[in-house]
Amino acid sequence: MAQSDWGLRQQWVKSCHDWIGPPDKHSNLRPVHFHVPEDESAAEQKLRELRQETQEWNQQFWANQNVTFRKEKEEFIHSRLKAKGLGLRTESGQKATLNAEEMADFYKEFLSKNFQKHMHYNRDWYKRNFAITFFMGRVALERVWNKLRPKQKTSS
Amino acid sequence: MAKKICVTYSDHLEDPPRELDMEAAWNASKQWVTFQHFTFLKRMYVTQLNRSLRQQIKPKSEPVASPFLEKSSSSQAKTEVYEMKPFAPSTLSLPRKPNETELIELESASIIEGSVDVGKETKDEKQWKEMKLHVDDLPGILARLSKIKLTALVVSTTSAGFALAPGPFDLSCFLLTSVGTGLASCAANSINQFFEVPFDSNMNRTKNRPLVRGQISPLLAVTFAACCAVPGVALLTWGVNPLTGALGLFNIFLYTCCYTPLKRVSIANTWVGAVVGAIPPVMGWTAATGSLDAGAFLLGGILYSWQFPHFNALSWGLREDYSRGGYCMMSVTHPAPALGVTTWTFPVIALPINLYISYLGFRFYRDADRKSSRKLFFCSLWHLPLLLLLMLTCKRRGADRDSGEPQS
Numbered sequence: 001m002a003q004s005d006w007g008l009r010q011q012w013v014k015s016c017h018d019w020i021g022p023p024d025k026h027s028n029l030r031p032v033h034f035h036v037p038e039d040e041s042a043a044e045q046k047l048r049e050l051r052q053e054t055q056e057w058n059q060q061f062w063a064n065q066n067v068t069f070r071k072e073k074e075e076f077i078h079s080r081l082k083a084k085g086l087g088l089r090t091e092s093g094q095k096a097t098l099n100a101e102e103m104a105d106f107y108k109e110f111l112s113k114n115f116q117k118h119m120h121y122n123r124d125w126y127k128r129n130f131a132i133t134f135f136m137g138r139v140a141l142e143r144v145w146n147k148l149r150p151k152q153k154t155s156s
Numbered sequence: 157m158a159k160k161i162c163v164t165y166s167d168h169l170e171d172p173p174r175e176l177d178m179e180a181a182w183n184a185s186k187q188w189v190t191f192q193h194f195t196f197l198k199r200m201y202v203t204q205l206n207r208s209l210r211q212q213i214k215p216k217s218e219p220v221a222s223p224f225l226e227k228s229s230s231s232q233a234k235t236e237v238y239e240m241k242p243f244a245p246s247t248l249s250l251p252r253k254p255n256e257t258e259l260i261e262l263e264s265a266s267i268i269e270g271s272v273d274v275g276k277e278t279k280d281e282k283q284w285k286e287m288k289l290h291v292d293d294l295p296g297i298l299a300r301l302s303k304i305k306l307t308a309l310v311v312s313t314t315s316a317g318f319a320l321a322p323g324p325f326d327l328s329c330f331l332l333t334s335v336g337t338g339l340a341s342c343a344a345n346s347i348n349q350f351f352e353v354p355f356d357s358n359m360n361r362t363k364n365r366p367l368v369r370g371q372i373s374p375l376l377a378v379t380f381a382a383c384c385a386v387p388g389v390a391l392l393t394w395g396v397n398p399l400t401g402a403l404g405l406f407n408i409f410l411y412t413c414c415y416t417p418l419k420r421v422s423i424a425n426t427w428v429g430a431v432v433g434a435i436p437p438v439m440g441w442t443a444a445t446g447s448l449d450a451g452a453f454l455l456g457g458i459l460y461s462w463q464f465p466h467f468n469a470l471s472w473g474l475r476e477d478y479s480r481g482g483y484c485m486m487s488v489t490h491p492a493p494a495l496g497v498t499t500w501t502f503p504v505i506a507l508p509i510n511l512y513i514s515y516l517g518f519r520f521y522r523d524a525d526r527k528s529s530r531k532l533f534f535c536s537l538w539h540l541p542l543l544l545l546l547m548l549t550c551k552r553r554g555a556d557r558d559s560g561e562p563q564s
Contacts, residue, residue, distance in 0.1 A: 008284055018287040020370035028358045030370060032287070058354055066358070069480045104491035107479035111488050118482035122420050125354065129374065133350075136375035 027062035031055065043142055047135040054128045061121055069110065076106045287370050297366045301349055301377060302342035302384070310341045310436045317440025317455055320534050322527060326444070332395040333443040337436055339388025340404040346381035347412040350374055355420075359477040392439075400443045407435045423486050430463035451531075454512045461505045462542065506546055513539045 012019060012033060019033040032055060034048045080098055081088060090096050314337045318330055349356065349367050353374075356362035366372045385408060393401025411432045418425040434456040441452040471478065471487040478485045516532040 011284075011286075015286055018370075019284050020287050021284045022282050023357065023363070028363065029354060030357070030368070032370065033284070062354060062358060065482075066480065101491070104475065104488075107475050107488045108491060111479045111482065111484065114482060118420060121482075122417070126351070126417070129351065129353070133374045133378055136373060140375060 024059065024063070026066055027059050028066065029055075029058055029062055031059070041139075041142065043135065043139050047132070047139055050128070050135065051132055054132065057128075058125075065114075072110060073106060285370070287373075289372065289376075293371065297371050298380060301346050301366045301372065301380065303345040303349075304342075306345065307338055307341040310433075311338045313433075313459060314436040314440035314443075316538070317437030317452075318444045319440075320437075320455060320531070321441040321444035321451065322531065323444055329396060329443060332391055333400065333440060336388050336392035336396065336400075336404060337439060339384045339391065340408055341436075343381040343385035343388060344408045344411040346377050346384070347408075348416050350377045350381070351412070351416050355481050355483070358481050359474070361474060361477070392443075396443045397446050399446065399448070400439050403435055403439045403442060407432060407439075410435075419483050419485075421484060423484050423489055425484065426464070426467060426486060429467065430460045433463045434460035454508075454515070457508045458512060458538075458542070461508050462546070464505060466545075509539060509542055509546075 012035070016035055016037065018035050021031045021033070023030050032051070034052055036048065037044070040048070077096075077098055078088065080102060081096055086096060088096055311334050315330070315334055318333055319325070349365055352362075353367050356365050357368045362368070367374065367377055389401050389405050389408075392404045410428065415425055415428045415432055418428055437459055438448070438452045438456040441455055442448060445452075468487060471485050475485070475487050475491075477483075479488050513532075513535050516528070516535050519528045519531070
């Protein structure tokens with residue numbers, strides 16, 4: 001089914017589930033459109049907001065990370081080629097590249113430069129992931145409980 | 157003569173004329189068209205329904221900018237010509253059941269798996285999908301969540317450990333051990349994927365995992381893991397022996413709570429990971445004998461050593477993804493000089509294997525009985541293929557370096 005903007009929003013309105021999209025071109029993360037049910041409870045709302053906020057936070061981190069990586073990689077390649085006295089293009093007109101050994105220096109440097117940043121991100125990600133899953137469990141139990149309760153009322 | 161099919165549409169989209177596309181797809185199936193933009197669209201694809209392959213036409217999907225992202229250019233007519241390709245059903249084969257001789261391929265299958273799935277997923281890539289779990293899809297999703305091929309490899313090393321251990325072969329014990337270990341491995345792999353969602357999204361090898369694609373919720377993944385871990389460890393503890401159960405539980409902990417987080421902190425993760433890989437055969441041994449003796453440690457030692465060339469060969473090709481994703485791997489932090497690695501690692505790693513078979517040879521010479529001959533025989537079955545594998549993984553790294561890797 002072709003997905004125009006309008007068609008997609010129509011589908012969202014009719015559906016009672018979340019929708020997940022294609023990977024973002026900068027962050028590679030898939031955005032989720034969260035469905036807001038009419039009878040959303042406080043716990044469900046809290047969960048949804050946490051997931052929304054985490055999604056934005058993740059998006060920002062990874063988009064920034066990947067864009068920076070690509071930029072620094074290009075700069076590294078340019079500077080090394082310059083140092084070697086080579087142009088940016090080979091004779092056949094293709095983009096000049098460095099070999100694996102030379103690129104290894106860049107990868108190593110990038111990893112160590114961003115180490116602290118990754119540590120903070122890891123810690124926050126684990127916390128958020130646990131929190132989201134915990135709240136999901138709570139919401140699921142709440143739903144089960146609500147389904148059982150009206151039956152008790154009618155029987156008693 | 158190749159026909160060019162042009163479709164124009166504006167950014168604020170209306171549905172393009174679908175009938176034209178459908179007809180064009182069938183009539184011009186043999187004609188190639190060029191395309192100007194990066195978009196690549198498949199007209200037809202084979203879908204898998206109830207495990208049978210059926211060909212369906214689906215109207216082409218449009219490359220739609222996510223409603224969340226800023227529209228970079230306001231209503232601008234774009235001319236796009238679409239490329240059509242016949243879709244080969246063979247790219248959608250079901251995962252093969254691994255057998256003993258394909259041990260080598262199973263781990264690298266995870267690399268290949270990524271590229272096979274890409275064929276299927278390229279069409280899905282552009283689509284928004286409803287996050288609704290279909291029961292039909294669940295077995296496939298859970299198989300990928302639990303890394304079923306890797307689990308099968310782990311269970312086969314456990315079986316090998318069981319078979320190599322001294323004493324009569326007890327079939328029921330063997331089966332309980334295999335099932336218990338398999339369940340424990342499924343649990344550990346699921347938790348690993350649960351922890352690694354954003355990192356997996358950013359690496360080519362792992363970007364088609366179920367949690368990344370939203371096919372399953374994190375809650376369900378954790379529940380599944382618990383439903384595997386509890387019966388798995390219980391089966392090992394009470395169905396086999398407590399020692400094996402304890403090793404299984406310890407290995408789950410080691411993999412999920414030590415190795416997985418450590419991957420992003422220090423290169424020590426490789427050593428921890430090697431222990432994780434070495435424990436299953438030891439579990440097979442303890443299941444058969446009920447105790448940890450020299451044989452168990454030697455067997456564990458062999459697999460521990462094997463993990464290094466195996467892993468280093470795998471990680472060599474992934475350095476860019478590891479660096480960008482923030483993984484601390486030796487292939488990134490300690491890129492070895494050109495010729496050094498291939499020459500010295502092989503004899504070092506082969507040494508424990510050669511020591512073990514020498515030890516068994518000596519025992520056989522000394523005892524000259526059925527028991528020692530059986531042990532020596534089984535070891536010799538392993539010894540040569542293992543050495544060949546080691547040589548192969550060491551050689552591959554050298555070859556990669558010599559030819560120079562193409563840079564993306």
